[in-house]
Amino acid sequence: MTWKEVKGAFRRSKKYDYKAMLEAQLGMLEGLREDLKTALDEEPRSEETAATVEWLQQMAIPYNESEVERLRKLAGAA
DSSP: OOHHHHHHHHHHSSSOOHHHHHHHHHHHHHHHHHHHHHHHHOSSOOHHHHHHHHHHHHHHTTOOHHHHHHHHHHHHHO
8 A cells, every 4th residue: 555545545534543544654664665675686686676776765764663663563552
């Protein structure tokens, strides 16, 4: 699920489900991590793969392991 889909789903609903939002964000981050691992493991790298790796690394910069753990704790507490 992309962030755009997540935002659209919550805009359409009248009631905000914060636990579901956090879980969706966490799922998106874990998906980005898996995509990055897959792209990094691919050999030899094509131009498209190299561009994908660069984009995924830029997206992942603000989301380090402590951020993922914080989101997991928030999702569990919500």
